[in-house]
Amino acid sequence: MASFLTCSALFTLIFIFLITPFFIVTDAKFSEQLPAPKASHIVEKMSHLHFYFHDIFSGKHPTAITVAGRENKFGGTVITDDPLTEGVEHRSKVVGRAQGMYAWSSLDAASLLVVMNFEFIEGKYNGSSFSLLGRNPFLETVREMPVVGGTGLFRFARGYALAKTFRFSGGKGDAVVEYNVFVMHH
Ligand SMILES: *[C@@H]1O[C@H](CO)[C@@H](O)[C@H](O)[C@H]1NC(C)=O
16 A cells, blocks of 8 residues: 555656646746857947036926925935036036936935936937946045946946035035046946
């Protein structure tokens, strides 16, 4: 009796192992390994970008708004669609936009978490973007934030941005920030 049970259990197992694979459809592929690019095919470029970022809360057409929390206080969260210009003046040529958000993320209210896509509309970078994710202790003269990826000409981007406040109008919170970005990309 015992050996009969063992035998039938064995048959069941064999049946499951032999038959089941035929019922699993495997034509869809979730991921695949691509051959590693040959070193000679990778041409990494280093770009330096220089522009001014205009964070505008005042006036009829603000490009930055506080959407949550208290303004300029821990937890305050701002969404931006800020113009990036070639020169320091607001009416200078717009070369791109900084679309994203920042949040007051330190208890002493002196540093921000920045999550932002910089999209460009000028010259060869038109249509390309890179993403910045970092900490911005905005009272410091120069803040460094990582560039963590990109699209278009900035594919595989990595690098860093140096942000330096050029002008800050305390009352409304409007700011003009000079950016120097060094980015390696394919
Ligand atoms: C940027 O690309 C868009 C879409 O392809 C095009 O309409 C626009 O004219 C381009 N701008 C410049 C300055 O080349």
